[in-house]
Amino acid sequence: MAQEAQAWAEKFRKATESDPIIQSYAKYYTCDFLLDMEELRVGVQMRDGQVHNIEINPAPLEPHQFSLHAPAETWRKMSEKHPPPFFHGMWAASVREDLRIEGDITVLMQNLRNFTAQFELLRQTGVPV
Template sequence: MPTFPSSGWLDSAVSAVEADGQFDRTSRAFEATVRFDFGEEAYAVTIDEGDLTIHEDPTYVAWDFALRAPEETWKKMFSESPPPLHHDLLGAWLRGNVTMEGDLKIAIQHIQPLKRMLTVFQEVNNE
């Protein structure tokens, strides 16, 4: 299994998200491009009704919203047993050091599939 954060890890995580039935059910109206900044590593993922496309160089990709945090924060969030303020996206955003930028209306409208995506990322990270 590739280590986090890397393009190989993200490929595995995105494949797992696409195969996840719960994500599929909650993402039917989710159309957005999300930029993930895992510390120094940055990627964009386009979500189109459950189908995901990875953009490994997000420099020239128009994104709707971004989730940014230091690599250590993501490692805590994706650990097998996340510490307080790292077990949930909203907690990490509102009280931790995850920043959410861009069109927050789209992000909040699709918070359930977004949270599910991060849960699957966490599961992949602990395989």
């Protein structure tokens, strides 16, 4: 499981840094966020459009600015190539399903265009749960 998660992290890093949509906007894309997938948590640190670090199951006090929380099954549905209705994005799943967005929403909004594109890369990389 740990090895698989690390392999996924590397895949997600490469997908982010090679994604032309993100890189076309990403000059100031800098933030720290947590993806809580129930069975596993992923901490991501972005710096100027590059992945500074991805940590699987970061320590409880490891800081982040905003976080997304959902059951593993929700993450699996959101990462399908063609997700079912209301699992097709962060907003849709938080309004109609069981995704929760917490933390400093201002930071999320400041980075929203890039984060939205990066979130959709899960449809390419899948999720580690």
